[in-house]
Amino acid sequence: MFNTHNPLGRLRRGFKLIFLVGILVAILSVGVTLLFPLQYRADAQVLIISQSRTGVDPYTVVRSAERVGENIAQVMKTNDFYAKVKDQKNYDIDWSYFENKNEREKRKLWQKTIVPSVVYGTGVLNVSSFHREPAVAEKLANAATDALVARGWEYVGGDVTIKVVNNAVVSKWPVRPNIVLNAMLGFIVGIFLMGLLVVRK
Structure with missing residues:
Protein backbone atom coordinates (compact mmCIF):
# COMPACT_ATOMS: atom_id res chain seq x y z
CA MET A 1 0.00 0.00 0.00
CA PHE A 2 1.19 3.48 -0.85
CA ASN A 3 1.00 6.18 1.76
CA THR A 4 -1.48 8.67 0.31
CA HIS A 5 0.38 11.51 2.00
CA ASN A 6 3.61 11.03 0.04
CA PRO A 7 3.97 12.06 -3.64
CA LEU A 8 3.76 8.51 -5.03
CA GLY A 9 0.68 7.80 -3.01
CA ARG A 10 -1.01 10.97 -4.25
CA LEU A 11 -0.14 10.14 -7.83
CA ARG A 12 -1.55 6.65 -7.42
CA ARG A 13 -4.73 7.98 -5.87
CA GLY A 14 -5.17 10.64 -8.57
CA PHE A 15 -4.14 8.42 -11.49
CA LYS A 16 -7.58 8.37 -13.16
CA LEU A 17 -7.94 12.14 -12.93
CA ILE A 18 -4.40 12.68 -14.25
CA PHE A 19 -5.04 10.34 -17.16
CA LEU A 20 -8.38 12.00 -17.96
CA VAL A 21 -6.81 15.47 -17.98
CA GLY A 22 -4.07 14.16 -20.28
CA ILE A 23 -6.71 12.89 -22.72
CA LEU A 24 -8.62 16.16 -22.57
CA VAL A 25 -5.51 18.24 -23.26
CA ALA A 26 -4.60 15.90 -26.13
CA ILE A 27 -8.07 16.42 -27.65
CA LEU A 28 -7.73 20.17 -27.17
CA SER A 29 -4.32 20.08 -28.89
CA VAL A 30 -5.83 18.26 -31.87
CA GLY A 31 -8.64 20.82 -32.02
CA VAL A 32 -6.18 23.72 -32.06
CA THR A 33 -4.07 21.93 -34.70
CA LEU A 34 -7.09 21.59 -36.98
CA LEU A 35 -7.52 25.37 -36.92
CA PHE A 36 -4.38 25.64 -39.05
CA PRO A 37 -4.32 24.67 -42.75
CA LEU A 38 -3.36 21.02 -43.17
CA GLN A 39 -0.58 20.44 -45.69
CA SER A 171 2.00 11.63 -48.65
CA LYS A 172 -1.39 9.93 -48.17
CA TRP A 173 -2.24 12.08 -45.18
CA PRO A 174 -1.49 15.67 -44.15
CA VAL A 175 1.88 15.92 -42.43
CA ARG A 176 1.94 19.56 -41.36
CA PRO A 177 1.02 20.36 -38.70
CA ASN A 178 1.65 16.92 -37.22
CA ILE A 179 -1.66 15.95 -35.60
CA VAL A 180 -0.37 12.77 -33.93
CA LEU A 181 2.73 14.46 -32.52
CA ASN A 182 0.71 17.39 -31.20
CA ALA A 183 -1.79 15.02 -29.57
CA MET A 184 1.03 13.09 -27.88
CA LEU A 185 2.67 16.31 -26.68
CA GLY A 186 -0.68 17.55 -25.40
CA PHE A 187 -1.22 14.29 -23.51
CA ILE A 188 2.26 14.45 -21.94
CA VAL A 189 1.85 18.11 -20.95
CA GLY A 190 -1.61 17.38 -19.52
CA ILE A 191 -0.52 14.48 -17.31
CA PHE A 192 2.61 16.35 -16.24
CA LEU A 193 0.76 19.48 -15.15
CA MET A 194 -2.07 17.56 -13.51
CA GLY A 195 0.41 15.26 -11.79
CA LEU A 196 2.23 18.31 -10.48
CA LEU A 197 -1.01 19.74 -9.12
CA VAL A 198 -1.93 16.45 -7.45
CA VAL A 199 1.49 16.11 -5.80
CA ARG A 200 1.46 19.70 -4.49
CA LYS A 201 -2.10 19.50 -3.22
Whole structure:
Protein backbone atom coordinates (compact mmCIF):
# COMPACT_ATOMS: atom_id res chain seq x y z
CA MET A 1 0.00 0.00 0.00
CA PHE A 2 1.19 3.48 -0.85
CA ASN A 3 1.00 6.18 1.76
CA THR A 4 -1.48 8.67 0.31
CA HIS A 5 0.38 11.51 2.00
CA ASN A 6 3.61 11.03 0.04
CA PRO A 7 3.97 12.06 -3.64
CA LEU A 8 3.76 8.51 -5.03
CA GLY A 9 0.68 7.80 -3.01
CA ARG A 10 -1.01 10.97 -4.25
CA LEU A 11 -0.14 10.14 -7.83
CA ARG A 12 -1.55 6.65 -7.42
CA ARG A 13 -4.73 7.98 -5.87
CA GLY A 14 -5.17 10.64 -8.57
CA PHE A 15 -4.14 8.42 -11.49
CA LYS A 16 -7.58 8.37 -13.16
CA LEU A 17 -7.94 12.14 -12.93
CA ILE A 18 -4.40 12.68 -14.25
CA PHE A 19 -5.04 10.34 -17.16
CA LEU A 20 -8.38 12.00 -17.96
CA VAL A 21 -6.81 15.47 -17.98
CA GLY A 22 -4.07 14.16 -20.28
CA ILE A 23 -6.71 12.89 -22.72
CA LEU A 24 -8.62 16.16 -22.57
CA VAL A 25 -5.51 18.24 -23.26
CA ALA A 26 -4.60 15.90 -26.13
CA ILE A 27 -8.07 16.42 -27.65
CA LEU A 28 -7.73 20.17 -27.17
CA SER A 29 -4.32 20.08 -28.89
CA VAL A 30 -5.83 18.26 -31.87
CA GLY A 31 -8.64 20.82 -32.02
CA VAL A 32 -6.18 23.72 -32.06
CA THR A 33 -4.07 21.93 -34.70
CA LEU A 34 -7.09 21.59 -36.98
CA LEU A 35 -7.52 25.37 -36.92
CA PHE A 36 -4.38 25.64 -39.05
CA PRO A 37 -4.32 24.67 -42.75
CA LEU A 38 -3.36 21.02 -43.17
CA GLN A 39 -0.58 20.44 -45.69
CA TYR A 40 0.56 17.40 -47.66
CA ARG A 41 4.20 16.67 -48.48
CA ALA A 42 5.68 15.56 -51.79
CA ASP A 43 9.21 14.11 -51.91
CA ALA A 44 11.46 13.93 -54.96
CA GLN A 45 15.17 13.13 -55.23
CA VAL A 46 18.01 14.22 -57.47
CA LEU A 47 21.48 12.71 -57.70
CA ILE A 48 24.43 15.08 -57.70
CA ILE A 49 27.29 13.69 -59.75
CA SER A 50 30.69 15.35 -59.44
CA GLN A 51 32.90 14.67 -62.42
CA SER A 52 35.66 12.48 -61.01
CA ARG A 53 39.23 13.24 -61.85
CA THR A 54 42.01 10.72 -62.30
CA GLY A 55 43.37 9.55 -58.96
CA VAL A 56 40.40 10.75 -56.90
CA ASP A 57 38.85 7.99 -54.77
CA PRO A 58 35.04 7.41 -54.72
CA TYR A 59 34.71 8.60 -51.11
CA THR A 60 36.16 11.99 -52.02
CA VAL A 61 33.79 12.20 -55.00
CA VAL A 62 30.77 11.54 -52.76
CA ARG A 63 31.98 14.06 -50.18
CA SER A 64 32.34 16.63 -52.95
CA ALA A 65 28.77 15.90 -54.09
CA GLU A 66 27.55 16.35 -50.51
CA ARG A 67 29.17 19.77 -50.26
CA VAL A 68 27.60 20.75 -53.57
CA GLY A 69 24.25 19.49 -52.28
CA GLU A 70 24.57 21.61 -49.14
CA ASN A 71 25.24 24.69 -51.27
CA ILE A 72 22.29 23.94 -53.55
CA ALA A 73 20.01 23.39 -50.56
CA GLN A 74 20.78 26.93 -49.40
CA VAL A 75 20.32 28.44 -52.85
CA MET A 76 16.92 26.74 -53.24
CA LYS A 77 15.55 29.05 -50.53
CA THR A 78 16.28 32.17 -52.60
CA ASN A 79 14.15 34.33 -54.89
CA ASP A 80 16.41 33.41 -57.79
CA PHE A 81 15.60 29.73 -57.51
CA TYR A 82 11.91 30.54 -56.99
CA ALA A 83 12.00 32.34 -60.35
CA LYS A 84 13.66 29.34 -62.00
CA VAL A 85 10.98 27.00 -60.67
CA LYS A 86 8.27 29.40 -61.82
CA ASP A 87 9.82 29.34 -65.32
CA GLN A 88 9.13 25.61 -65.66
CA LYS A 89 6.31 25.52 -68.20
CA ASN A 90 5.17 21.92 -67.85
CA TYR A 91 3.28 22.49 -64.60
CA ASP A 92 -0.05 24.23 -64.12
CA ILE A 93 0.66 25.91 -60.78
CA ASP A 94 -1.31 28.83 -59.38
CA TRP A 95 1.55 31.14 -58.45
CA SER A 96 -0.82 33.68 -56.90
CA TYR A 97 -0.39 31.53 -53.77
CA PHE A 98 3.01 33.26 -53.51
CA GLU A 99 2.58 36.40 -55.59
CA ASN A 100 -0.29 37.80 -53.52
CA LYS A 101 2.15 38.25 -50.62
CA ASN A 102 4.58 41.09 -50.07
CA GLU A 103 8.25 40.34 -50.70
CA ARG A 104 9.07 39.37 -47.11
CA GLU A 105 6.02 37.13 -46.74
CA LYS A 106 6.60 35.53 -50.15
CA ARG A 107 10.20 34.65 -49.28
CA LYS A 108 9.16 33.21 -45.92
CA LEU A 109 6.37 31.17 -47.53
CA TRP A 110 8.72 29.84 -50.23
CA GLN A 111 11.23 28.73 -47.61
CA LYS A 112 8.47 26.86 -45.79
CA THR A 113 7.12 25.35 -49.01
CA ILE A 114 10.35 23.95 -50.49
CA VAL A 115 12.52 22.10 -47.98
CA PRO A 116 15.70 20.48 -49.41
CA SER A 117 17.91 18.08 -47.46
CA VAL A 118 21.08 16.19 -48.26
CA VAL A 119 21.10 12.41 -47.83
CA TYR A 120 24.66 12.04 -46.55
CA GLY A 121 26.86 9.29 -47.93
CA THR A 122 24.88 9.05 -51.18
CA GLY A 123 25.15 12.31 -53.13
CA VAL A 124 21.33 12.44 -53.18
CA LEU A 125 19.44 15.67 -52.52
CA ASN A 126 15.90 15.21 -51.26
CA VAL A 127 13.42 17.92 -52.28
CA SER A 128 10.26 18.15 -50.18
CA SER A 129 7.38 20.48 -50.94
CA PHE A 130 4.37 21.28 -48.77
CA HIS A 131 0.93 22.45 -49.84
CA ARG A 132 -2.71 22.16 -48.83
CA GLU A 133 -3.49 20.39 -52.12
CA PRO A 134 -1.62 17.10 -52.76
CA ALA A 135 -1.51 17.69 -56.53
CA VAL A 136 0.09 21.12 -56.10
CA ALA A 137 2.68 19.73 -53.66
CA GLU A 138 3.59 17.12 -56.28
CA LYS A 139 3.87 19.70 -59.07
CA LEU A 140 6.04 21.99 -56.96
CA ALA A 141 8.48 19.20 -56.08
CA ASN A 142 8.74 18.05 -59.70
CA ALA A 143 9.11 21.63 -60.97
CA ALA A 144 11.89 22.23 -58.42
CA THR A 145 13.83 19.14 -59.48
CA ASP A 146 13.38 20.01 -63.17
CA ALA A 147 14.74 23.48 -62.45
CA LEU A 148 17.76 21.94 -60.76
CA VAL A 149 18.44 19.65 -63.73
CA ALA A 150 17.97 22.43 -66.30
CA ARG A 151 19.70 25.33 -64.56
CA GLY A 152 21.36 24.05 -61.39
CA TRP A 153 24.73 24.29 -63.12
CA GLU A 154 24.48 28.06 -62.69
CA TYR A 155 25.03 27.57 -58.96
CA VAL A 156 27.74 24.90 -59.03
CA GLY A 157 29.62 25.23 -62.32
CA GLY A 158 30.08 22.79 -65.18
CA ASP A 159 31.86 20.02 -63.29
CA VAL A 160 28.62 18.76 -61.73
CA THR A 161 25.69 16.87 -63.25
CA ILE A 162 22.26 16.79 -61.61
CA LYS A 163 19.88 13.98 -62.48
CA VAL A 164 16.35 13.22 -61.26
CA VAL A 165 16.35 9.74 -59.71
CA ASN A 166 12.87 9.80 -58.14
CA ASN A 167 9.89 11.84 -59.25
CA ALA A 168 7.66 13.30 -56.57
CA VAL A 169 5.50 11.04 -54.42
CA VAL A 170 2.82 12.62 -52.21
CA SER A 171 2.00 11.63 -48.65
CA LYS A 172 -1.39 9.93 -48.17
CA TRP A 173 -2.24 12.08 -45.18
CA PRO A 174 -1.49 15.67 -44.15
CA VAL A 175 1.88 15.92 -42.43
CA ARG A 176 1.94 19.56 -41.36
CA PRO A 177 1.02 20.36 -38.70
CA ASN A 178 1.65 16.92 -37.22
CA ILE A 179 -1.66 15.95 -35.60
CA VAL A 180 -0.37 12.77 -33.93
CA LEU A 181 2.73 14.46 -32.52
CA ASN A 182 0.71 17.39 -31.20
CA ALA A 183 -1.79 15.02 -29.57
CA MET A 184 1.03 13.09 -27.88
CA LEU A 185 2.67 16.31 -26.68
CA GLY A 186 -0.68 17.55 -25.40
CA PHE A 187 -1.22 14.29 -23.51
CA ILE A 188 2.26 14.45 -21.94
CA VAL A 189 1.85 18.11 -20.95
CA GLY A 190 -1.61 17.38 -19.52
CA ILE A 191 -0.52 14.48 -17.31
CA PHE A 192 2.61 16.35 -16.24
CA LEU A 193 0.76 19.48 -15.15
CA MET A 194 -2.07 17.56 -13.51
CA GLY A 195 0.41 15.26 -11.79
CA LEU A 196 2.23 18.31 -10.48
CA LEU A 197 -1.01 19.74 -9.12
CA VAL A 198 -1.93 16.45 -7.45
CA VAL A 199 1.49 16.11 -5.80
CA ARG A 200 1.46 19.70 -4.49
CA LYS A 201 -2.10 19.50 -3.22
